[in-house]
Amino acid sequence: MGNSISKGLTSLLVFLYGLFTVALYGLIAIQKGTFFKKRTERQNLELQLARDRLWNLSKDYAGLSHHFLTLADGFKFHFVSNEAPGAQAALASDRPLVIFIHGFPDSWAVWRHIASSSTLQTSANLVAIDMPGYGGTQGLDKYSATNLLEKLTELIIALRTQYGVDDSSQANKKRVTIVAHDWGCVLAMRLAAEAPSLAHRFIFTNGPLRWVILIPFAPHPQPSLARSNISRMLSSASKMLKTAIAAPLSAKTPLTQALRTLGPVAHQTLLSGYIFAMQLPPSLVVFCLTGGNYSLMSSIHKGSHGRGEYTPSDEGTSMASSMGPSAAEAKTQTSDGESYPSTIDFSHDFANIMNQANYYRQGAAVARWHKSAETVANLHSISASHQLRHPSGGTGLLDDGLPGALQAPATVFWGQHDVALSEAVCLDGLADYLTSNSQIVMLPESGHFTPIEPESRAALTKAVEWAISGEEGDIVAKVRECYPSVTLVARR
Ligand SMILES: *[C@@H]1O[C@H](CO)[C@@H](O)[C@H](O)[C@H]1NC(C)=O
Ligand SMILES: *[C@@H]1O[C@H](CO)[C@@H](O)[C@H](O)[C@H]1NC(C)=O
Ligand SMILES: CC(=O)N[C@H]1CO[C@H](CO)[C@@H](O)[C@@H]1O
Numbered sequence: 001m002g003n004s005i006s007k008g009l010t011s012l013l014v015f016l017y018g019l020f021t022v023a024l025y026g027l028i029a030i031q032k033g034t035f036f037k038k039r040t041e042r043q044n045l046e047l048q049l050a051r052d053r054l055w056n057l058s059k060d061y062a063g064l065s066h067h068f069l070t071l072a073d074g075f076k077f078h079f080v081s082n083e084a085p086g087a088q089a090a091l092a093s094d095r096p097l098v099i100f101i102h103g104f105p106d107s108w109a110v111w112r113h114i115a116s117s118s119t120l121q122t123s124a125n126l127v128a129i130d131m132p133g134y135g136g137t138q139g140l141d142k143y144s145a146t147n148l149l150e151k152l153t154e155l156i157i158a159l160r161t162q163y164g165v166d167d168s169s170q171a172n173k174k175r176v177t178i179v180a181h182d183w184g185c186v187l188a189m190r191l192a193a194e195a196p197s198l199a200h201r202f203i204f205t206n207g208p209l210r211w212v213i214l215i216p217f218a219p220h221p222q223p224s225l226a227r228s229n230i231s232r233m234l235s236s237a238s239k240m241l242k243t244a245i246a247a248p249l250s251a252k253t254p255l256t257q258a259l260r261t262l263g264p265v266a267h268q269t270l271l272s273g274y275i276f277a278m279q280l281p282p283s284l285v286v287f288c289l290t291g292g293n294y295s296l297m298s299s300i301h302k303g304s305h306g307r308g309e310y311t312p313s314d315e316g317t318s319m320a321s322s323m324g325p326s327a328a329e330a331k332t333q334t335s336d337g338e339s340y341p342s343t344i345d346f347s348h349d350f351a352n353i354m355n356q357a358n359y360y361r362q363g364a365a366v367a368r369w370h371k372s373a374e375t376v377a378n379l380h381s382i383s384a385s386h387q388l389r390h391p392s393g394g395t396g397l398l399d400d401g402l403p404g405a406l407q408a409p410a411t412v413f414w415g416q417h418d419v420a421l422s423e424a425v426c427l428d429g430l431a432d433y434l435t436s437n438s439q440i441v442m443l444p445e446s447g448h449f450t451p452i453e454p455e456s457r458a459a460l461t462k463a464v465e466w467a468i469s470g471e472e473g474d475i476v477a478k479v480r481e482c483y484p485s486v487t488l489v490a491r492r
Contacts (some may be wrong), residue, residue: 021273035292046316055325057332062116076341078136087486091164095174096468100128103182107135109321133355139340145367148250177467179203196408197383205413237261278360304449394489409437415446431490459483
């Protein structure tokens, strides 16, 4: 009874805070004058040109061509790569594999700068995917943890075969690096914890480890994650409040302490107002994300360029990255005759907007991953040969550590001026969740969109170079060559 009342109260609070956030964003957009602004003809033209550049399947983008991979159940993933999957060059034994996974509200195109680096293109097979429901990849009926992680795992295993990592004897022949940003991190961190043999190195940037329950009142909390920083902060704050209530005369100290403890949670709650807005009924979510001629998306993208220049062409490219292919590109084909999944509805200008929101709505971050028998068997077979060839790499077989701890070597980059994620909530204590041969690296000049901002994308490119060249030398020293103020926060 008490439980259902507190659940009801929680939903009400989430709803009210979501509503407040939508109203706040609306007011900010009105105050800034962007809400009632018509999109100019120039903007529409730039968007159309960018959609052709990013999504026309018969065109290459800076050395990257379009490809599709269809899973056993018919689910179709879209990705770009500098080598066609299965081609002789892709299989060549001296080419490691790098897989890039984007976040919200992006697509493969958030990696367009890093993946067009000629140094990377000449020495590795680069694959930048569209997550389910984003860009040119098919959507899911439900964005549950199991659905998403099963699809991603099957894709990565298929890519490993098509890019010559595992052959029929299941021998790991070359290194695999997974690079992820934002929501891509949430899921890739789960892979590093629950399917660590998928890659030899994970590089994460500005994304939260799932044990950080971003919404203090998450609709799908997982009991084993109860020791997250947020719940710890909440429980110590509530203890201090109880002390204050028990002894009202000397309440000042515990009250200040409680407020100080709650600070980071309040800060994150403020930053992640949009996550609460995502829990509202679908029509309000769509309004929040697209209302006022995409005011919110526009301001996110403008912010994503940091202090760099933001041209009308950049605006078009950013919006095209979020919106995916339009009806025009839906008619195009790759050189081997493939086209976008027929399930994408191209009659809407922004067909996949609710898919993107559903990642926040359907438990993808924290719910349990029920692995299928095939997944367990596939992971087992790559992990057996992984173990033989990389005995020092974590494989999750020996030391499991804290619940949710990563089992594969990871390098976490943090753009310090992240306006979407709080450093105190996401980074403090993270080192306890890393395995050996891992690092946390601070980028003090950068914000949330590290793959886009010029300084941080150079740093990330260096990190990928380091990973594919066999991790020779010190990563921080390597990154310092192009990003002098970089600092090491923690190493394991
Ligand atoms: C958005 O732009 C369209 C035309 O591009 C315009 O008709 C409309 O008034 C604008 N504002 C809102 C709030 O939709
Ligand atoms: C896609 O690109 C090809 C090759 O550049 C071009 O001929 C074609 O018109 C483009 N298709 C669309 C729908 O824009
Ligand atoms: C802000 C905060 O309380 N951070 C804590 C998160 O948890 C780790 C331990 O896992 C602490 O060391 C941090 O101080």
